[in-house]
Amino acid sequence: MNLQRFSAALTASALVVSVISGCNNASSLMPATGYGTIETTRLTPAEHGVLLHRLHQKIKHVFVIFQENHSFDNYFGTYPGAENLRTPLARKHGYTQYDRVANREQTVFKTTDPDVLGPDQDRYILEKKFDGGNMDKFLSGEEIDNIKNYGLKPAAARQYGLTTMAVYDCDTIPYLWMYAHNFTLFDYYFQSETGPSSPGNVSMFAGQAGISEEHRFPKLASNQSEGPGVPINGDLDPFAGPYTGKDTTVQIPQSYATLGMTLGGASEAQSAEAHAGRVMKDLTAIAALKQSSIPWMWAQEGFVRTHGDSADAGYVAHHNAPQYFDYIRNNKAYWSQVNTTQALMKQITTGTLPESGVFFVKGSKANHFGWKPASKNPLIQADYIGDDDHPGPGDADVQISEAFVATWVDAIASSKYWKDSAILIAWDDGGGFYDHVAPTAFEQCNDGFPCGDGQRLPFIVVSPYSLSGTVVHDYSDTVSVSKFVEGVFGVPAMASLPDEASVEPYGPRDYPSKELSDLAGAFDLAKLNGSTGLNPASLAEIPGTVVNHFPSTMNCQTLHLRPLNIPTQPPYYRPHELLKGSLRIESLHSQSD
DSSP states (O other): OGGGGTTOOOOOHHHHHHHHHHHHTTGSOOOOSSSSHHHHHHSSSHHHHHHHHHHHHOEEEEEEEEEOOOOOOHHTOOOTTOOOOTSHHHTTTTEEEEEETEEEEEEEEEOOSSSSOOOOOOHHHHHHHHHGGTOOOOOHHHHHHHHSOOOHHHHHHHHHHTTTTEEOOOOOOHHHHHHHHSEEEEEEOOSSSSHHHHHHHHHOOOOSSSHHHHHHHHGGBOOOTTOSSSHHHHHHOOOOOOOOOOOOOOOOOOOOOHHHHHHHHHHHHHHHHHOTOHHHHHHHHHHHHHHHHOEOOOOOOOOSTTTTOOOOTOOOOOOOGGGEEEHHTTTTHHHTEEEEEHHHHHHHHHHHSSSEEEEEEESSOOOSSOOOOOOOOOHHHOOBBSOOOOOOOTSOHHHHHHHHHHHHHHHTTTSTTTGGEEEEEESSOOOTOOOOSSSOOOOEEETTEEEEOBBBBBEEEEEBBBSSSSEEOOOETTTTHHHHHHHOOOOOOOOGSHHHHHHTTSSSSSSSSSSSSSOOOOOOOOHTSSOOOOOGGGGGOOOOHTSSSSSOSSSHHHHHHTOOOOOOOOTTTOOOGHHHHHHHHHHHHGGOO
């Protein structure tokens, strides 16, 4: 591998030079995908290098708004110009699926209901839904899962199955479609591992979900029960709080490199050596680089530091990636970077953010804005008040969830930070909803299934420097965010650090490789060079009177957008008829959310 991937940004010590130069085979476990394009073949090496250099010069603030549980097809399956539901690939891969309960075929269909049931996204249920890459068992697989594993009667199980085939467009989620239309939408971005939320959240922060630790310490291996161990394959709570109510079994402490470590620089690494967990060599390598700290924050709604282990209502501990890591949780220098969404929002609106930094934003199951769904159904009013986009009773309404995103985008766009920002709008997993693009399989986990990749997810880049109205087909996954952060801020790849490099090619997938995008292709070199005008903040701004109104006054017609035509909602899809009886089932489903 080439140490100088970010030659203009990164200066490394001889220690890390020797480590990285030993990673020559790491990319052998990356996917050789037949779908999408490879960023560095679409761009010449010179163009790619210049883009990275300009991004390092221009981008000072990276915001990652990290939502929950929707596949690309579920949100953008009718978006023109994307790999959408009108393509030959969709017709081949599950556009029509067998409804086992009704004994009939069923196509995808549009829904405008922002309050649907929550499909199962357990790792092993998803593998059955994928059906070896045919992507045609989402409906029947969900039905069977609910009948056999949750004890539902067939009629109720069928509503869950039909939910997997529902798709939204700009009539229900207009803000997300507006951002895609005005900025950059990726249509080959995947979850880094098949499974529920925790592996996706951790991989965003660590470039993996623990396979390097499993190879270093085989006795810590996880199993097919989604029990504790590495790599993470389920949603067990972190080993330490805060919690609103933890699992009876918690995850083991995770000890491998993270962005918190590399961004923290020399002083924080040196401080953390007192409670190093199993990454002493990594911390020593970071300390030896003598790099200054790059500020970072994981801001999560409901997080409480001052009340011991009792978090606010709606807080989801297994969404908080830093909380899984012993050397972060047990070291004040790192753990102090974990905070509330309110604290981060105040810094944005008052103009008191650091001069540069990386900021992750997570919602919760109970928004703090006082928002209520448009539906007057009392059960929906009480049980769909979350803003993290997780579907199902006890969780989120999709219109409230996109309002959460819009509130953050508006705050950044109207602040002094817009001119040097990149806003990455991401989702952690596909939520069990149908998507027709089969994940590419590579790197086997210890349960016999591939460690990568998982479902295709929505992903939007909003920035003054991003391409405008463009669908980018570069092959990307959750770890692409880590690679982007490393490129912008000039910190070492996590895969280069000694504890991870000792078991390469297993471990972080943020090494320089042409197979996995670092998101540079989302940006316009002419804008970065100053030879053409930047995207104005007005393209990202939505008036508060609109954002805080449910349902939104914006829709496809007001946005002048035309989704592709697909069959309309069938009359037998009536999930709210099951709402009272489904609450107990949803609470079971949410164990793997």
